[in-house]
Amino acid sequence: MPAEAYILDGYVDEPTCLGVPPYISPYIRTVAGVLIGHEFSVRYLTIDQLRKDQHVITVLDRADLVVMIAGVTVPGKYLGGKPATLTEIQQIGHMVRGPKKLIGGPIGFGYAKEGGQRAIRQVISGFDALLAGEPAVAIDNYLNGNEPVGMLDYSRTDTWSGIGSGIIVQHPDYPYVMCELETARGCSHGATGGCSFCTEPFYGMPKYRSIEGIANEVAALYAHGARHFRVGRQPDILAYGAGIGEYPAPRPDLLEDLFASIRTAAPALKTLHIDNTNPATIARHEHESREALRAIIRYHTPGDVAAFGMETADPDVVAANNLKAQPEEVFRAIAIVNEEGGKRRDNVPELLPGLNFVCGLAGETEMTYALNEQFLNRVLKAGLTVRRVNIRQVMPFEGTPAYMNNTLGKHERRFRQFKEYVRSTIDLPMLRRVYPIGTVLHDVHIEVSGNLSFGRQMGSYPILVGIPLKLEKRSTIEAVVVDWGMRSVTALPVPVEINTLSATAIKWLPGIGKHKVAAVIAKRPFKTLKDYQNIAGNSMLDPLLKF
Numbered sequence: 001m002p003a004e005a006y007i008l009d010g011y012v013d014e015p016t017c018l019g020v021p022p023y024i025s026p027y028i029r030t031v032a033g034v035l036i037g038h039e040f041s042v043r044y045l046t047i048d049q050l051r052k053d054q055h056v057i058t059v060l061d062r063a064d065l066v067v068m069i070a071g072v073t074v075p076g077k078y079l080g081g082k083p084a085t086l087t088e089i090q091q092i093g094h095m096v097r098g099p100k101k102l103i104g105g106p107i108g109f110g111y112a113k114e115g116g117q118r119a120i121r122q123v124i125s126g127f128d129a130l131l132a133g134e135p136a137v138a139i140d141n142y143l144n145g146n147e148p149v150g151m152l153d154y155s156r157t158d159t160w161s162g163i164g165s166g167i168i169v170q171h172p173d174y175p176y177v178m179c180e181l182e183t184a185r186g187c188s189h190g191a192t193g194g195c196s197f198c199t200e201p202f203y204g205m206p207k208y209r210s211i212e213g214i215a216n217e218v219a220a221l222y223a224h225g226a227r228h229f230r231v232g233r234q235p236d237i238l239a240y241g242a243g244i245g246e247y248p249a250p251r252p253d254l255l256e257d258l259f260a261s262i263r264t265a266a267p268a269l270k271t272l273h274i275d276n277t278n279p280a281t282i283a284r285h286e287h288e289s290r291e292a293l294r295a296i297i298r299y300h301t302p303g304d305v306a307a308f309g310m311e312t313a314d315p316d317v318v319a320a321n322n323l324k325a326q327p328e329e330v331f332r333a334i335a336i337v338n339e340e341g342g343k344r345r346d347n348v349p350e351l352l353p354g355l356n357f358v359c360g361l362a363g364e365t366e367m368t369y370a371l372n373e374q375f376l377n378r379v380l381k382a383g384l385t386v387r388r389v390n391i392r393q394v395m396p397f398e399g400t401p402a403y404m405n406n407t408l409g410k411h412e413r414r415f416r417q418f419k420e421y422v423r424s425t426i427d428l429p430m431l432r433r434v435y436p437i438g439t440v441l442h443d444v445h446i447e448v449s450g451n452l453s454f455g456r457q458m459g460s461y462p463i464l465v466g467i468p469l470k471l472e473k474r475s476t477i478e479a480v481v482v483d484w485g486m487r488s489v490t491a492l493p494v495p496v497e498i499n500t501l502s503a504t505a506i507k508w509l510p511g512i513g514k515h516k517v518a519a520v521i522a523k524r525p526f527k528t529l530k531d532y533q534n535i536a537g538n539s540m541l542d543p544l545l546k547f
């Protein structure tokens with residue numbers, strides 16, 4: 001019998017890596033590869049599975065080795081899972097007594113409960129060792145009898161990512177698993193110290209993974225049933241393979257090769273999206289960036305988002321925190337991505353920018369918030385679209401300038417007002433532009449079941465879809481948009497079964513509302529569209545109704 005190792009996924013969220021379900025981080029796959037290489041039989045469990053069933057502790061107790069991956073350095077709100085807290089991590093460490101227990105991932109940088117609090121670096125009690133640096137390399141070193149410390153080395157991790165790719169079939173959401181793909185680590189803006197709050201400069205100047213290494217991993221994942229990929233593990237996808245300098249010009253030829261190779265390795269993939277994109281790269285190298293964006297759009301799937309770390313629209317805060325882009329550069333980058341990616345395919349725009357704001361940075365004043373609002377208003381009035389605006393408070397980590405120098409707690413009221421302003425004044429009109437009523441969303445995967453069920457498409461920052469019906473968790477539907485919330489849409493399953501639809505769902509149909517629900521129910525069953533239109537009138541949903 002081979003020795004048994006468990007990978008316990010406490011989930012990760014970093015500026016350049018997401019591993020909260022349905023995402024599975026590269027760490028899990030490379031660690032699995034190392035363990036298989038050391039002849040362990042490898043099992044995978046998530047922190048949510050453990051929360052639901054405490055029996056899992058007994059299962060872990062009987063294993064030979066437990067490796068936990070955890071840590072959140074950019075706090076978010078999640079639908080698919082809840083990252084492990086420090087208390088939970090330490091409880092697991094103390095309750096599981098049998099095997100050797102190792103822990104790795106961004107938890108090594110420190111821990112805070114939420115944004116707006118300092119992340120404190122601390123000893124994680126209950127574990128035998130912290131895997132310092134790159135978890136896969138550290139664990140390989142440890143299993144070879146050396147210190148559990150590792151520097152990223154793509155020549156080693158590329159091999160392990162292929163060997164460990166089969167771990168995805170054990171994910172509770174499989175086959176609806178989004179494989180976060182790594183293309184680079186480290187940030188060129190780190191040449192001048194990097195943005196004051198960011199942990200990515202800890203990884204040093206960029207190291208790029210080879211196209212061959214990425215494509216081989218995609219092929220291995222695909223062979224195990226992976227169909228959803230996000231090229232998200234890098235600070236700036238447009239800088240892939242670019243030369244030296246703080247803001248190197250994109251290499252469209254390399255991006256063309258990269259995305260074409262992914263498509264060749266996974267011919268029937270269903271999702272291929274991107275994530276972080278540096279607006280300064282686009283503004284400073286417009287021609288190369290347009291070519292690079294076109295290359296991505298040729299191979300990706302629509303509904304994609306280029307996330308811009310804008311952080312603030314206050315030039316003084318940009319300067320005080322060595323941020324990467326001035327507001328004018330971000331505005332120009334928004335316009336360029338709209339021009340290149342605004343066309344619709346499969347009912348949604350190809351590629352839109354998303355904006356991230358970070359509040360509580362050094363130099364912030366009440367005026368900063370007014371400038372943020374004015375900036376977003378200008379984007380809206382210019383007819384430009386952003387897919388989503390993410391606002392958070394900084395979580396300063398030891399070793400970053402923001403740890404000692406920030407304005408947390410100084411403008412709480414204004415921070416809340418800014419959030420409220422964006423939700424009510426910016427988000428709604430943007431959602432109306434991206435998802436007009438009648439938009440059919442393909443493959444909405446139900447993640448929360450109830451009288452109001454919630455689902456999302458697989459993708460980068462997918463829109464939250466509320467469906468006023470009890471739907472089975474993990475089922476997949478086509479859904480048509482009938483209304484908008486602040487940060488979500490309301491939708492009904494397609495075809496719309498008008499003769500059996502519940503009253504709570506009928507009221508969302510265009511032309512019905514609360515007043516005509518009783519009339520529709522009284523006249524059911526309708527035999528023809530004409531019969532129905534006599535009560536409800538015509539609507540753009542008519543072709544989607546079923547009688």
Ligand code: SF4
Nearest residue numbers: 187194195198200235
């Ligand atoms: S540009 Fe700034 S925020 Fe982005 S990865 Fe580099 S240091 Fe971090």
